[in-house]
Amino acid sequence: MSASATWLDERRAQARERFAAQGVPHRRIEDWKYSDLRPAVEGANDDAAAAWSIRMRPDGVEVFDLAQVDAPDWVRAHLGTLPQSVMASASLAQARSGFAVRVPRNLAAGTLDFEWKGAGSGRALIVLEEGATLTLCENTRTVGFANLGVEAIVGANAQLTHVRIASRATAAVQVEEYAVQVARDGLYRAHLFNGGAKLSRAEFQIVLAGTNARAALSGVSVLADGAHADVTTHITHAVGHTESTQLFKKVAGGASRAIYQGRITVEQGADKSDSRQTAKALLMGVRAEADLKPELEIFADDVKCAHGAAVGDLDADSLFYLRARGIPEAEARNLLVHAFLDEVVTGIADDEMRKFVRAMVEEALPGAMLP
Amino acid sequence: MLEIKDLHAAVDGKEILKGLTLSIEPGQVHAIMGPNGSGKSTLSYVLAGRAGYEVTSGSILYNGRDLVAMPTEERAAQGVFLAMQYPVEIPGVTTLTFLKTALNAQRRARGEKELDAMSVLKLVRGKAATLKVTEEMLKRALNVGFSGGEKKRLEILQMALFEPKLAILDETDSGLDIDALKLVAEGVNAQRSPERAMLVITHYQRLLDYIVPDRIHVLARGRIVAEGGKELAHELEAKGYEHIVGKAA
Numbered sequence: 357m358s359a360s361a362t363w364l365d366e367r368r369a370q371a372r373e374r375f376a377a378q379g380v381p382h383r384r385i386e387d388w389k390y391s392d393l394r395p396a397v398e399g400a401n402d403d404a405a406a407a408w409s410i411r412m413r414p415d416g417v418e419v420f421d422l423a424q425v426d427a428p429d430w431v432r433a434h435l436g437t438l439p440q441s442v443m444a445s446a447s448l449a450q451a452r453s454g455f456a457v458r459v460p461r462n463l464a465a466g467t468l469d470f471e472w473k474g475a476g477s478g479r480a481l482i483v484l485e486e487g488a489t490l491t492l493c494e495n496t497r498t499v500g501f502a503n504l505g506v507e508a509i510v511g512a513n514a515q516l517t518h519v520r521i522a523s524r525a526t527a528a529v530q531v532e533e534y535a536v537q538v539a540r541d542g543l544y545r546a547h548l549f550n551g552g553a554k555l556s557r558a559e560f561q562i563v564l565a566g567t568n569a570r571a572a573l574s575g576v577s578v579l580a581d582g583a584h585a586d587v588t589t590h591i592t593h594a595v596g597h598t599e600s601t602q603l604f605k606k607v608a609g610g611a612s613r614a615i616y617q618g619r620i621t622v623e624q625g626a627d628k629s630d631s632r633q634t635a636k637a638l639l640m641g642v643r644a645e646a647d648l649k650p651e652l653e654i655f656a657d658d659v660k661c662a663h664g665a666a667v668g669d670l671d672a673d674s675l676f677y678l679r680a681r682g683i684p685e686a687e688a689r690n691l692l693v694h695a696f697l698d699e700v701v702t703g704i705a706d707d708e709m710r711k712f713v714r715a716m717v718e719e720a721l722p723g724a725m726l727p
Numbered sequence: 728m729l730e731i732k733d734l735h736a737a738v739d740g741k742e743i744l745k746g747l748t749l750s751i752e753p754g755q756v757h758a759i760m761g762p763n764g765s766g767k768s769t770l771s772y773v774l775a776g777r778a779g780y781e782v783t784s785g786s787i788l789y790n791g792r793d794l795v796a797m798p799t800e801e802r803a804a805q806g807v808f809l810a811m812q813y814p815v816e817i818p819g820v821t822t823l824t825f826l827k828t829a830l831n832a833q834r835r836a837r838g839e840k841e842l843d844a845m846s847v848l849k850l851v852r853g854k855a856a857t858l859k860v861t862e863e864m865l866k867r868a869l870n871v872g873f874s875g876g877e878k879k880r881l882e883i884l885q886m887a888l889f890e891p892k893l894a895i896l897d898e899t900d901s902g903l904d905i906d907a908l909k910l911v912a913e914g915v916n917a918q919r920s921p922e923r924a925m926l927v928i929t930h931y932q933r934l935l936d937y938i939v940p941d942r943i944h945v946l947a948r949g950r951i952v953a954e955g956g957k958e959l960a961h962e963l964e965a966k967g968y969e970h971i972v973g974k975a976a
Contacts, residue, residue, distance in 0.1 A: 672778070677815045680775045681825075681885065682803035682833035691828065695819025 404476025447505030475500030524551030540566025548575030552583025580723030581610020804836035806892030876907035912937030
């Protein structure tokens with residue numbers, strides 16, 4: 357990113373300090389207990405710059421290349437300002453490439469489609485001004501070790517729909533941090549598809565900062581032998597009358613590993629907050645593992661928080677019922693796994709995105725159904 | 728059509744059926760009555776081929792073939808149908824999709840041509856009306872949010888659609904009020920035919936007022952302890968299971 361700007365140098369220096377204080381996370385750190393990053397990044401080049409490209413850009417949307425100097429005010433105002441986790445601090449400190457997007461007030465933009473490639477660090481900033489809407493379709497195709505940090509500012513009454521596709525990447529270590537702030541009446545929706553990587557970690561820190569701000573997160577992980585996919589979400593209900601939902605489903609074949617850590621914080625005074633979290637995993641592989649960890653931190657009195665997590669095999673009663681109706685076992689299993697995931701996929705309102713995610717699921721499922 | 732000889736079956740290593748012998752000819756309707764725990768449901772699961780229901784000795788011949796050796800789905804394709812006591816709910820699979828998938832799987836197994844979605848829909852509609860299975864039910868996820876009566880009606884609709892040779896009805900009456908029961912019984916009676924055998928398993932005599940069997944078998948402690956015509960149901964009703972079961976012991 358632009359080397360000469362003082363404002364940026366300061367934020368990066370602070371980020372570097374935060375990262376240096378904690379170092380590369382390893383499994384003795386509670387938040388990273390299922391994803392041991394330290395051995396995975398050994399020998400990685402710290403200075404590499406991940407490549408990005410915008411493949412589809414809607415009219416009226418402003419894009420700024422973060423490698424350029426003279427960042428506009430809206431970039432200065434927001435870049436690196438949201439709370440940064442340890443790896444987000446690293447991507448902010450290290451990144452030499454990235455982009456920023458601004459959707460002006462009340463613009464109903466269509467879909468912005470972009471991809472990450474190569475190895476190294478990268479940053480993105482997405483700013484939706486008041487009343488703006490955008491569908492952000494993100495494709496993660498990095499190789500080697502990549503650490504990508506994305507910040508999203510969802511303005512009042514704005515709606516950001518974020519579709520993240522990370523197909524199977526056998527040898528890659530993909531770490532991605534999303535920091536999202538939602539203003540009053542704003543909505544942030546995320547739909548994730550994970551095919552897994554050697555190590556894959558997608559962490560979300562979402563702050564519902566204004567009344568009636570909402571976040572709806574959902575995702576499927578469809579993992580074949582050897583794949584790892586860690587989805588970690590932390591939603592903070594900072595004020596009252598805010599709502600969040602999280603629905604995550606995993607199918608884990610072979611010796612794959614599916615992880616979901618979902619923390620919900622309801623801050624003091626954030627009464628009438630409503631949060632629902634569901635995480636379920638189907639273990640198809642005999643050596644597959646799923647770790648589902650809900651966590652509630654509630655400091656307000658009048659809130660609704662419901663969560664449930666379940667790990668298991670396909671339901672024996674359902675399997676018998678289908679077979680007793682003449683459906684061969686393999687087809688019956690297939691039908692039940694599709695049905696299991698479909699609850700998530702049908703929740704994608706955008707027709708094209710839903711079809712796209714469904715196609716990704718179709719492609720990944722055969723591998724994930726192997727023992 | 729069905730010939731069960733000295734059948735012993737176990738669940739989790741515990742013997743439930745202890746020497747059951749029974750045979751049914753095409754066109755006949757037989758009823759199996761018995762108290763709770765007598766082995767009625769075990770018999771239905773053994774016939775349908777549920778995993779974990781192990782035949783330890785004896786034999787079951789279905790149209791001359793060894794039924795026990797046939798996989799669950801093959802039994803269905805060859806005309807064995809079990810209307811279940813507790814139809815399962817499967818979120819994410821619509822009822823119509825399920826019906827089409829099952830029907831075509833059976834047809835494929837028999838070497839028949841598969842039907843397209845429109846043909847299946849027409850076929851289903853034709854049978855659904857008399858059983859009061861609505862279009863809306865067909866669009867919903869399988870059995871999800873269905874009332875007890877709706878679930879049982881859907882079981883009978885499947886029976887009408889799959890046209891089995893041997894239909895086993897496991898406690899199809901349990902939990903139904905009298906109107907729902909009549910509707911289900913009419914649906915079953917409409918499917919009585921000279922080619923089809925039925926085995927009606929029930930705890931209560933009430934169902935047999937509506938589906939009148941040719942023969943009644945009383946099952947207790949894993950064996951048939953009494954047999955007779957339809958009048959046996961009334962004797963059971965009047966005197967209770969203890970009377971007959973006790974006499975046989």
